[in-house]
Amino acid sequence: MSRGPLFSKERVVYWPDEFSYVVDFLTGRDATGRVVANPLYSLNTGAIVLAASIGVKYGRRRDVGNKRKEISTATFAGQDLERYIFLIPLLGNPDLGTDVLRVENEETLVREFERWAAGGLEILAGEISESAGKDADVIIQRLMLQREEGSPESEEMPELI
Amino acid sequence: MKLISLELSDFRCFLGSHRIEFSHDPERRVTIFHGENGAGKTNLLNAIHWCFTGKFTPRFQDKQILVNKEASRQGRRECFVEIVLQDESERGSSSAIYRIRRSATNDRETGFEVFRVEKGNSTVVPAGQGLIHRFLPAGLVSWFFFDAEAIGSLELSGSEPFRQDLRKTLGFDLVDTLLADLEAVYTKRRQEVASQTNDKDLKEIQSRMDDIDRALPGLIEERDKHERKVSELSAELELVRAELAKKPKAEPLEKNRRSIEAEMAGFSREKLEYARRAAETVGRAAPATFLQTLVARLAGKLDEQEVRGRLPSPFSDQLVDDILKDHKCICGRDVNEGTEEEKRIRDLLKFASTGELNRRINAVRYLSKDVERFGREFPADIQSIRSKMASIDRSIGSREDRLKEITQELQGIDQDEIKKLEHRRIELEAARTSILMSLGAVKHQIENVEARKADLKVRYDLTVKRLAVNARLNKEMKKVQRLIAYITAAAKEQEKRALNVLSIELNSVLDRYLTKHYRAKIDPATYAVQLIDEDGKKVGHSTGEGQVLKFAFIATVVAMAAKKTQEKIEWLSVPTVAPLVLDAPFSALDPVYQGSVAKNLANQTTQLVLMISSAAWGESVEEALEPFVGKRYLIVSKEAGARGQKPIKTLHLKGRDYELNQYGAAHPESVFGEIA
Secondary structure, three states, X not given: OOOOOOOOOOOEEEEEHHHHHHHHHHOOEOOOOOEOOOXXXXXXXXXXXXXXXXXXXHOOOOOOOOOEEEEEHHHHXXXXXXXXXXXXXXXXXXXXXXXXXXHHHHHHHHHHHHHHHHHHHHHHHHHHHHOOOOOHHHHHHHHHHHHHHOOOOOOOOOOOO | OEEEEEEEEEEOOEEEEEEEEOOOOOOOOEEEEEEOOOOOHHHHHHHXXXXXXXXXXXXXXXXXXXXXXXXXXXXXXXXXEEEEEEEOOOOOOOOEEEEEEEEEOOOOEEEEEEEEEEOOEEEEOOOHHHHHHHHOOHHHHHHHEEEHHHHHHOOOOOOHHHHHHHHHHOOHHHHHHHHHHHHHHHHHHHHHHHHHHOOHHHHHHHHHHHHXXXXXXXXXXXXXXXXXXXXHHHHHHHHXXXXXXXXXXXXXXXXXHHHHHHHHHHHHHHHHHHHHHHHHHHHHHHHHHHHHHHHHHHHHHHHHHHHOOOXXXXXXXXXXXXXXXXXXXXXXXEOOOOOHHHHHHHHHHHHOEOHHHHHHHHHHHHHHHHHHHXXXXXXXHHHHHHHHHHHHHHHHHHHHHHHHHHHHHHHHOOOHHHHHHHHHHHHHHHHHHHHHHHHHHHHHHHHHHHHHHHHHHHHHHHHHHOOOOOHHHHHHHHHHHHHHHHHHHHHHHHHHHHHHHHHHHHHHHHHHHOOOOOEEEXXXXXXXXXXXOOOOOEEOOOOHHHHHHHHHHHHHHHHHHOOOOOOOOOOOOOOOOOOEEEEOOOOOOXXXXXXXXXXXXXXXXXXXXXXXXXXXXXXXXXXXXXXXEEEEEEEEEEEEOXXXXXXXXXXXXXXXXXXXXXXXXXXXXEEEEEOO
């Protein structure tokens, strides 16, 4: 399949600045940008995709707010993560259907993805504060195990078309 | 700088006055002192070391007894050491001669003077120690004058003092000083700009940078102090362990401990690698694992829609466009503009399949498959990594237990000396661990502060851009910035070249002399030097080959500074060129490497002074050094009392035997005898 960008033009994904430390934690950096631990992701894009996955998994979404940071969709494309921006809103919102993937809905799609990512970051912030001193991979793996033990997502998928 | 002569008066085992001359002929640049253990070779090394620095080598014992005992009995209370040297670095003249003299009683140092000698007249040089530091910086003395039996304690692990010493030897410290001065000029200009523009933000940024500038030197000083302490403790620890290894009862245990420590170091490296893999694996699989169930349902729905012929949509945007363009439906009915039919058909576009939509749906489906695969593979992948990590932890744990047992066994040996050494080893280990922790904290602080400063600098530059800054100040700031950038780039380029040459030369020495195919690798960030075997694994510095590496490293650095290597460098500033003075250079080496190391040392140095016992003087060493020897002395040890059954030790040289010890002397002393 083609590996070219899926977006018709470069768009911006915003995420809440208040969770910068969460993203730093997942990318193994401290507040000064110095590598201090083994990173789960080399770039912030990986951390945002993880957050959006957790957000949609736990049904937690929220607005990004005014204090925000941004990443271009081209950066996601460069990391082969752009597809998640299309997939996650589709998984998260029963009313959207595959029509949300149409070119004219790109902005809606990105905003949806951002909300799930912001919600996921909020969950991750809670997990990190409860597990101070633990490595990022250990915290995330524990969350993954919780997922296997019990799932809060709805049983039925909506009609897509 | 070259050593011309040395005069000793009542210094340690040398009673009365003794004068020796060093060979400083560029071709015959080696001076050798042959002497048995206890004859005074280490005293001779320390006479030179002390005269230059006022300090002694770490293993020098009874430092408080400097005046010869017989001299003291005869009423003389003071000893002195005088060195005449030639400084060849002075510009405008071929060379200058200096005389350094240091004297002391057993209680205190009584004098230190440096004279410049011209046409036989000596003139006192004010602040002579500063001049000596120019010839040989204080931190570098241990690189040029050293007890080679303690070569094991030479750290090549890339500590900050090691890096600084190497930079000094190669002359980079002057460039560093110049950059620090330029940075100070730049800071001053920045402060002027902040005050001239009177901008609140700029003043705030400048004030925070000033705070950092005030705090940083203290932190750096603390870091360097800790680093030096760690080096000292490591050196002493290495000596204590070497002593332990010499005791027959402790030797197997100490050897076992070293081997276990090497294994543990290997396990620790392996664990770090697995920890990195665990993080990477969790990172790659985590989104997939969280999405797995939702994605499976989505895939099911998509498949169902596909079966029902709804995905993709049964009509394309192209079909709708064609109908609208032809004004005719596929059923044959007219579709005229503005009619209800036209509107209904146009509305179909909202649901038509498009190339772009299909590409995205496919992308989502492919991703769904990847998610399922990652999610499926993850449990086994992570389980395998975590099991490996647990197994490494167990291996480390069992070795830690064994190390504890070894400590207990050593403490249980019924020999006070071993108990004391082991006790000291534990103390030193604990002290080193504690300092290493403080060092880590200080380094962390420095990195944070430096990162904050870099951030503030960016903010400062951005703020200045929007302000009206005085043209003169702006011009000056830009000039200093350009100068800093230019010198930094030139210094970096030369540093890169120097490390490259060092690596080439070092490996060329190892290629020639080591029987194994080992390579030396230099870390450009820390200057740490590591020996690597054929499989790319690290080789311990305490192995026979590791010792050769240390000799080769020192000789190569000294040779590079003196431009005596094959690959040459045009230095930005003058490196340190000084003689290499080694006590017992070959006793720590495997005999198989002694000849080659001797040859390398003689080849690479501008002047070489060696103190050698007859035990370390073999055919290979003689053959390697002979073409370079310009002066040769015996240090003969004279003992009071009759010989009785005691042995006479001899040195066999060029078909003759020379006695190295005598009996029946009026009092014990050591004397020099030159061999022509």
